[in-house]
Amino acid sequence: MRLRKYQLDPRTLEPVLAPYGFVRPLLSGGGLLVGLVAVWFVVDLLGTSVQEQRLMAENQALQDELSESRQRVDGLSEQLDNLSETDRELYRLILQADSIPSDVRQVGVGGVDPYAHFDGFSKTTSELLRDHAELLDQLERQISLQTASFQFLETLGIKRIEALAQLPAISPTKGGRIASGFGYRLHPILHYRRMHSGLDIAVPRGSPVYATGAGVIEDIAYSNIGYGRYVLIDHPEAGYKTLYGHLDSVLPNIREGVEVVRGQQIAKSGNTGLSVAPHVHYEVRDHNNNALDPRYFLGPSMTPQQYQELLDRADNLSSLPSLD
Numbered sequence: 001m002r003l004r005k006y007q008l009d010p011r012t013l014e015p016v017l018a019p020y021g022f023v024r025p026l027l028s029g030g031g032l033l034v035g036l037v038a039v040w041f042v043v044d045l046l047g048t049s050v051q052e053q054r055l056m057a058e059n060q061a062l063q064d065e066l067s068e069s070r071q072r073v074d075g076l077s078e079q080l081d082n083l084s085e086t087d088r089e090l091y092r093l094i095l096q097a098d099s100i101p102s103d104v105r106q107v108g109v110g111g112v113d114p115y116a117h118f119d120g121f122s123k124t125t126s127e128l129l130r131d132h133a134e135l136l137d138q139l140e141r142q143i144s145l146q147t148a149s150f151q152f153l154e155t156l157g158i159k160r161i162e163a164l165a166q167l168p169a170i171s172p173t174k175g176g177r178i179a180s181g182f183g184y185r186l187h188p189i190l191h192y193r194r195m196h197s198g199l200d201i202a203v204p205r206g207s208p209v210y211a212t213g214a215g216v217i218e219d220i221a222y223s224n225i226g227y228g229r230y231v232l233i234d235h236p237e238a239g240y241k242t243l244y245g246h247l248d249s250v251l252p253n254i255r256e257g258v259e260v261v262r263g264q265q266i267a268k269s270g271n272t273g274l275s276v277a278p279h280v281h282y283e284v285r286d287h288n289n290n291a292l293d294p295r296y297f298l299g300p301s302m303t304p305q306q307y308q309e310l311l312d313r314a315d316n317l318s319s320l321p322s323l324d
Helices: 023-094 102-104 117-120 123-166 304-316
Strands: 006-008 015-017 178-181 183-186 193-196 199-202 209-212 213-224 228-235 240-250 266-267 277-285
Touching: 006 209, 178 304, 209 277, 228 266
Parallel strands: none
Antiparallel strands: 006 015, 178 199, 183 193, 199 277, 209 266, 213 228, 228 240, 240 266, 240 277
């Protein structure tokens, strides 16, 4: 038989049965459990707060990095603008190329929004990422456009160099005198005035005749009623053709389709065709076969004084018959 414990009731001063022993441990254990739960909640709360603080710090660091990157990209964009200005104000001006329209230089992008995937972030983050991506894409497109522009200008520059090399810019003979100029003259054989479409340069028979610009031999022929033996050179990049008439002979290596350079000997002077004295008849034509005054192509090979003397002499010969 289990003994029961009594205790004195302080209010009535009478003995009463004592509660079972497990109630106190239960009450004390429940308090411990509540304490443990409270401690776990506080620790979890503190842990979450630390994690959030770390994430906030990382986010701020990323924003700072993006801001610094934006400044660097702005600097690159400014340098690109300077290159574009040089392109427009210098290179294209020198090479006489049309400027790239400003709306083409902006090279915008239309259609579907390529930055919509940023909308899932917070407004601040989304705006930052979108702005940064738009700037990078714009810069990339401008760089591509400027690269293409420089490639075009490089090609154009090479063509201009070729054109300068092909430009008729020297006399077809070394020495000699201008016997007849460009314009209407009395023909010495036909005895009527007609257009004299070149210069007559009087030189001894057999004198070297030189190509006045780089080009391709287009035609070598003989005409009894005109130029006699002649050579026609095409200067395609420069946009001209030159003719050398009344030749005595053409050098063996000079044939149709052969490329020549400025100053290369192509023939020897003579007195063939409708001619009254040994000389070289020299013509410059455009690609529409319009005859041009060769005097204006001789300046680069002369001093200003020599060139002025040539112009004056040609003008003084306007009333005299030509040699062909």
